[in-house]
Amino acid sequence: MNREDMIARYERGTHRIGKIVSLVTLILLIGAPFLIGSVLGAMPDLPAVARGFLAVGLVWTASSVVEFLVYTPMLGSGGSYLAFITGNLINMKIPCAINARDLAGVKAGTKENEIVSTLSIAVSSLVTILVLALGVLLLQPLQPILQSPALQPAFDQVVPALFGAMAYKYYRKNLKLAVWPLLLMSAVFILLPSLQSQTSILIIPGGGLAILLAYLKYRKEKKQ
Amino acid sequence: MQVMQQLSSPVIYLICGGIVAFVAAVCVVFAVRAWRAGKAIGMDTAVLRRVVTSSASFSVLPAVAILLGVIALSGSLGIPWPWLRLSVIGALHYETQVAQGAAEQVGIHLSGSEMTASAFATIALLMSVCIMWGMILNLFLNKKYTNRLSRNAGKSGPSFGDQAMSAMFIGLVSVYMGSYLGQWISGNGRFAFAGSPLPLLTSLCAAAVMAGLTWIAEKKQLKWLEDFSLAIAMLAGMACAVLLNAVM
Known part of the structure; x- marks a missing residue:
């Protein structure tokens, strides 16, 4: 079998498996509250669920659409199925896949990137599942350590630590490209502090500006 | 029970x-x-x-x-x-x-x-x-969306596709870095400088450690250090948050 046939077969399989496991996971997650409810002797209050969805769910629905549109091109098809099943995208899966892509030296949109991204997210998810399972098993002895007030800031600041390290890595190679999105986003959050709880929505304008600047640079270089 | x-x-x-x-x-x-x-x-x-x-x-x-x-x-x-x-x-x-x-x-x-x-x-x-x-979006749209992206990448050349993804990530990182700065300057009232500087300082500390590790890895050609540098920089940033919180 040649390379193209092999890739086509792999992609067909990825979509087939991805769709099946997404559907099964969806059924399991929606079914679990009913199953647990039947064990407890009470069912979910569906009108309250509907009210709750209107109150807190719509923002997350919009955020999910943004995440799907933005992250799928970064992750490729296999990585995307897996990342949306396993969750924790922004604080783990996306930086993990991007870091793996850089280390492997593969380009976005290539089949190699698709493979690296899928492998990276699968490993990251397995490590998370393992750490959480061990944590739950050892919850009694671990709880005082993990919840000690002295260590609390460390765990509260995991995401800033992650983005600080990633910022250095990406800004040093693309300083000119990074300046305007950084300035614009800083100005937005300084002038409109209420948007600080809506960071995921602002990824679209922030990313859009960076892509526009990258495209202008690309066109300029192509003409020269 | x-x-x-x-x-x-x-x-x-x-x-x-x-x-x-x-x-x-x-x-x-x-x-x-x-x-x-x-x-x-x-x-x-x-x-x-x-x-x-x-x-x-x-x-x-x-x-x-x-x-x-x-x-x-x-x-x-x-x-x-x-x-x-x-x-x-x-x-x-x-x-x-x-x-x-x-x-x-x-x-x-x-x-x-x-x-x-x-x-x-x-x-x-x-x-x-x-x-x-x-x-749900993945279930119904992943195949169409990724196929379309592959076709577009073919038209505009693979090199811009890669640059676009890097740019998107730079935009994403900028949103978060901007939010840390905004949190400090306007987190408790616009331009009050009364918000928590901890996220900003933590991210700067992690960036500084990342810079040091990258320099060492490149200078000494240490491939293994590249693999662990992100995890080490994060750990340093978190340790920095503990220290800063204690002194602030």
């Missing part, structure tokens, strides 16, 4: 653990397929091994932070359900907010003392419903 005891009973562990085990099996299937496909198209085993090593080392610290989310929610929802939610589909920043909002809808505070069986079932369902949309 009290509701909170029931929520951490073996049968609930079994239900939630079964779903976690299913997702773990899915991850293994995807990992094995990707590894085999990589080998089949001629990718270097050493590169694939680096991807595995760096991804595993990188994931440990965020996973411990996620474990704290499980602990935080276990007081009101028992242990198995938060464990399931944060192992599968959930997100650390999302779960607490939605659980809180859902509790308000059923007329209670999110606490173990007020939890009832019906309130739990309602909150659990709402937590699932609110975050399922990414997976």
